[in-house]
Amino acid sequence: MRRSILALTATSGAIANAASLATACTAANALAALPANGTLPGSYVISSSVTANAVYNTSVSGQTFFPDATVDFCNVTFAYSHEGRGDTVGLTLYLPSPDNFQNRWLASGGMAYSINGGVTNLIGGVMYGAASGLTDGGFNTAFDSAFLLANGTIDWVPTYMFGYQAIGEMTTLGKEFTKQFYTMASETKLYTYFQGCSDGGREGWSQAQRWGQLYDGVIAGAPAFRYGQQQVNHLFSNVVEQTLNYYPPPCELELIVNETISNCDALDGKVDGVVSRTDLCKLNFNINSTIGLPYACAASTGGGIGLGYGKHKRQFAATTTPAQNGTVSAEGVAVAQAILDGLIDSEGRQAYLSYQPSASFTDATTSYDSTTDTWELDIASTGGEWVARFLELQDADNLDTLTNVTYDTLRDWMQEGWDRYADSLQTNNPDLTEIYNAGGKILHFHGESDPSVPTASSVHYYESVRKIMYPNLSFNESTTALKDWYRLYLVPGAAHCAINSAQANGPFPQTNLQVMINWVENATVPVTLNATHMAGDEEGTNAQICAWPLRPLWSNNGTTQNCVFDQASYDTWTYDFTAFKLPLY
Numbered sequence: 001m002r003r004s005i006l007a008l009t010a011t012s013g014a015i016a017n018a019a020s021l022a023t024a025c026t027a028a029n030a031l032a033a034l035p036a037n038g039t040l041p042g043s044y045v046i047s048s049s050v051t052a053n054a055v056y057n058t059s060v061s062g063q064t065f066f067p068d069a070t071v072d073f074c075n076v077t078f079a080y081s082h083e084g085r086g087d088t089v090g091l092t093l094y095l096p097s098p099d100n101f102q103n104r105w106l107a108s109g110g111m112a113y114s115i116n117g118g119v120t121n122l123i124g125g126v127m128y129g130a131a132s133g134l135t136d137g138g139f140n141t142a143f144d145s146a147f148l149l150a151n152g153t154i155d156w157v158p159t160y161m162f163g164y165q166a167i168g169e170m171t172t173l174g175k176e177f178t179k180q181f182y183t184m185a186s187e188t189k190l191y192t193y194f195q196g197c198s199d200g201g202r203e204g205w206s207q208a209q210r211w212g213q214l215y216d217g218v219i220a221g222a223p224a225f226r227y228g229q230q231q232v233n234h235l236f237s238n239v240v241e242q243t244l245n246y247y248p249p250p251c252e253l254e255l256i257v258n259e260t261i262s263n264c265d266a267l268d269g270k271v272d273g274v275v276s277r278t279d280l281c282k283l284n285f286n287i288n289s290t291i292g293l294p295y296a297c298a299a300s301t302g303g304g305i306g307l308g309y310g311k312h313k314r315q316f317a318a319t320t321t322p323a324q325n326g327t328v329s330a331e332g333v334a335v336a337q338a339i340l341d342g343l344i345d346s347e348g349r350q351a352y353l354s355y356q357p358s359a360s361f362t363d364a365t366t367s368y369d370s371t372t373d374t375w376e377l378d379i380a381s382t383g384g385e386w387v388a389r390f391l392e393l394q395d396a397d398n399l400d401t402l403t404n405v406t407y408d409t410l411r412d413w414m415q416e417g418w419d420r421y422a423d424s425l426q427t428n429n430p431d432l433t434e435i436y437n438a439g440g441k442i443l444h445f446h447g448e449s450d451p452s453v454p455t456a457s458s459v460h461y462y463e464s465v466r467k468i469m470y471p472n473l474s475f476n477e478s479t480t481a482l483k484d485w486y487r488l489y490l491v492p493g494a495a496h497c498a499i500n501s502a503q504a505n506g507p508f509p510q511t512n513l514q515v516m517i518n519w520v521e522n523a524t525v526p527v528t529l530n531a532t533h534m535a536g537d538e539e540g541t542n543a544q545i546c547a548w549p550l551r552p553l554w555s556n557n558g559t560t561q562n563c564v565f566d567q568a569s570y571d572t573w574t575y576d577f578t579a580f581k582l583p584l585y
């Protein structure tokens with residue numbers, strides 16, 4: 001019989017049941033709970049590194065990936081080293097007070113080039129009775145800073161640690177620590193989860209692909225995977241501008257986005273300012289119709305309009321954006337349309353996919369030159385750093401120029417990154433046999449208006465997994481089989497791992513860990529994904545998100561949501577990357 005997961009009683013060992021947090025959370029207890037040498041072959045824990053302190057009444061609120069809560073926990077840190085390497089990898093574990101522990105472990109991930117997203121993510125596990133961990137990867141969290149030993153010389157150690165190794169190692173050691181800290185009986189199961197978004201989503205996939213036996217449930221949001229393509233794709237918008245020789249004022253692209261939203265809103269059957277069906281938008285809305293419409297934006301100072309992820313320089317530059325007004329130009333629409341079409345090489349072959357209509361054109365953000373009173377190329381550092389540092393092996397945060405860079409250059413850069421990092425960062429292996437055989441579940445979600453990692457990237461991977469795992473089944477049969485253990489949800493209106501102020505009435509899946517726990521521990525299949533309106537007219541109310549390949553379609557004037565299949569819409573999400581000789585999953 002399944003244990004009730006709603007009961008908060010600890011079922012673990014004697015010490016845990018009897019002890020208060022204060023008596024359990026001591027350095028001596030943490031030292032005694034350290035994993036033995038050999039728990040992780042080839043590594044040992046550095047005993048002298050252990051710290052422990054009890055923390056009470058820590059509150060979190062307004063978080064995207066978990067609800068508000070106030071928790072107590074034991075803060076434990078320790079480090080381990082790899083035999084023969086002499087490195088130091090630091091772990092931080094937040095352990096629920098013994099009476100709140102529910103036999104769960106949560107590994108958390110990071111974002112951009114950070115392997116962890118900070119300790120707040122750990123609270124998101126503690127509130128569900130999970131011992132929760134993060135790792136510094138052995139490189140003090142920031143992978144890009146550690147990647148080069150010198151110009152031209154890659155340090156492969158942090159590359160593999162960031163790629164997949166460090167989080168799998170943390171989970172191996174963290175689970176052992178957790179079992180010993182709570183003196184769990186050896187036959188008691190420690191449910192094992194991962195949760196992350198953006199690079200954290202990629203890290204989740206790295207765990208499903210590489211450490212499948214470790215996990216009962218992996219939650220992967222908007223994964224920055226297919227890394228060689230994903231990172232170069234950040235430069236595609238700039239190269240479109242350069243190729244078409246038009247550098248749109250940000251306000252012009254913003255108006256095109258606003259018009260896309262208002263024209264496509266109703267296609268999903270609910271007039272709420274949210275484009276829940278970007279596929280119908282592709283099929284029915286021609287952005288040429290925005291040519292000639294007036295736009296106006298007030299002057300602003302600060303970080304500018306673009307909000308990329310990672311070290312995008314626009315987030316830090318203190319710039320003054322002048323007031324902009326004008327009418328949408330044919331050139332501006334041509335730039336927008338080329339970006340939406342995705343990278344196509346000079347031989348007409350598709351090389352990559354792109355953002356959905358309604359997403360902001362973040363990568364295309366230009367910068368204003370007050371001396372010439374013109375809008376100019378502003379190289380998206382999310383892509384520029386990748387090429388400068390990881391392909392050209394220069395200790396630089398961006399490219400200096402895109403001179404001579406063409407669509408074919410981008411294709412070749414994608415190929416180069418794919419080849420060089422195929423077994424470390426690429427993270428798109430669709431063979432999930434190991435986690436499938438181990439009974440693991442995967443919850444994958446992606447904002448449908450994501451301006452940083454294209455939503456179609458997740459769809460493409462899902463479809464690749466379906467075909468690789470079920471080569472002999474029909475579309476319907478394989479889709480049904482895959483949904484038993486791997487489900488993908490596209491979040492209407494959502495941006496990159498975040499709600500979207502341009503479509504404020506969209507819902508967001510804030511309780512994914514609870515949903516995953518119910519699926520793993522109680523066999524409650526998330527037929528639709530639980531979500532909440534975190535802003536807008538329906539703030540605070542519940543929503544349910546359809547599972548791919550079903551798509552939302554509202555009836556009764558937007559009061560009833562149906563999840564439907566529509567072939568023409570499905571077809572807008574599928575790509576054949578003929579620019580590459582090998583299949584690109």
Ligand SMILES: *[C@@H]1O[C@H](CO)[C@@H](O)[C@H](O)[C@H]1NC(C)=O
Nearest residue numbers: 036037038043044045047083
């Ligand atoms: C674990 O391995 C390290 C390094 O080889 C060694 O210094 C330490 O004594 C070992 N610890 C135990 C408990 O064997």
Ligand SMILES: *[C@@H]1O[C@H](CO)[C@@H](O)[C@H](O)[C@H]1NC(C)=O
Nearest residue numbers: 054055056057058070071072
């Ligand atoms: C935590 O908050 C509760 C309720 O406000 C209070 O009773 C308790 O004393 C606090 N505990 C600590 C250690 O501050």
Ligand SMILES: *[C@@H]1O[C@H](CO)[C@@H](O)[C@H](O)[C@H]1NC(C)=O
Nearest residue numbers: 051052053054055075076077
């Ligand atoms: C957790 O422990 C580490 C190492 O001692 C310390 O730096 C950190 O501030 C502690 N965090 C909390 C919330 O106590």
Ligand SMILES: *[C@@H]1O[C@H](CO)[C@@H](O)[C@H](O)[C@H]1NC(C)=O
Nearest residue numbers: 251254255258295296297502
């Ligand atoms: C786009 O719509 C938002 C409201 O969602 C508004 O604040 C902004 O000014 C609009 N931009 C333009 C260029 O009209």
Ligand SMILES: *[C@@H]1O[C@H](CO)[C@@H](O)[C@H](O)[C@H]1NC(C)=O
Nearest residue numbers: 286287288289330333334337
């Ligand atoms: C939009 O207009 C351009 C230029 O007039 C034309 O080449 C293009 O085919 C049009 N696109 C669509 C989708 O109608």
Ligand SMILES: *[C@@H]1O[C@H](CO)[C@@H](O)[C@H](O)[C@H]1NC(C)=O
Nearest residue numbers: 294295296297323324325326
């Ligand atoms: C556009 O800019 C001009 C010159 O700055 C100004 O006179 C005009 O009022 C502006 N129009 C709008 C709609 O903001």
Ligand SMILES: *[C@@H]1O[C@H](CO)[C@@H](O)[C@H](O)[C@H]1NC(C)=O
Nearest residue numbers: 150151152393394395396397
């Ligand atoms: C390494 O490359 C960067 C970027 O090209 C350059 O600024 C720096 O001077 C180089 N360092 C050395 C030691 O040559």
Ligand SMILES: *[C@@H]1O[C@H](CO)[C@@H](O)[C@H](O)[C@H]1NC(C)=O
Nearest residue numbers: 399400401402403404405406
């Ligand atoms: C661009 O290509 C031209 C012609 O091959 C070459 O002369 C020039 O140096 C190149 N510029 C850069 C910045 O690579």
Ligand SMILES: *[C@@H]1O[C@H](CO)[C@@H](O)[C@H](O)[C@H]1NC(C)=O
Nearest residue numbers: 433467468469470471472473
């Ligand atoms: C698919 O069918 C082929 C031929 O019947 C068979 O050899 C193969 O094992 C099947 N593959 C799977 C995954 O069932």
Ligand SMILES: *[C@@H]1O[C@H](CO)[C@@H](O)[C@H](O)[C@H]1NC(C)=O
Nearest residue numbers: 005006517518519522523524
């Ligand atoms: C657990 O499963 C039972 C039986 O299917 C169901 O009635 C119950 O709602 C589930 N509880 C949770 C929290 O999912």
Ligand SMILES: *[C@@H]1O[C@H](CO)[C@@H](O)[C@H](O)[C@H]1NC(C)=O
Nearest residue numbers: 511514515530531532541542
């Ligand atoms: C679903 O979301 C609602 C808020 O919209 C929340 O109250 C509820 O606990 C969530 N259910 C699960 C299973 O996560």
Ligand SMILES: *[C@@H]1O[C@H](CO)[C@@H](O)[C@H](O)[C@H]1NC(C)=O
Nearest residue numbers: 269270271272556557558559
């Ligand atoms: C449909 O819903 C909209 C928005 O809720 C409302 O304004 C409108 O009156 C409704 N129309 C009908 C025919 O009920």
Ligand SMILES: [Ca+2]
Nearest residue numbers: 265270272274
């Ligand atoms: Ca709508």
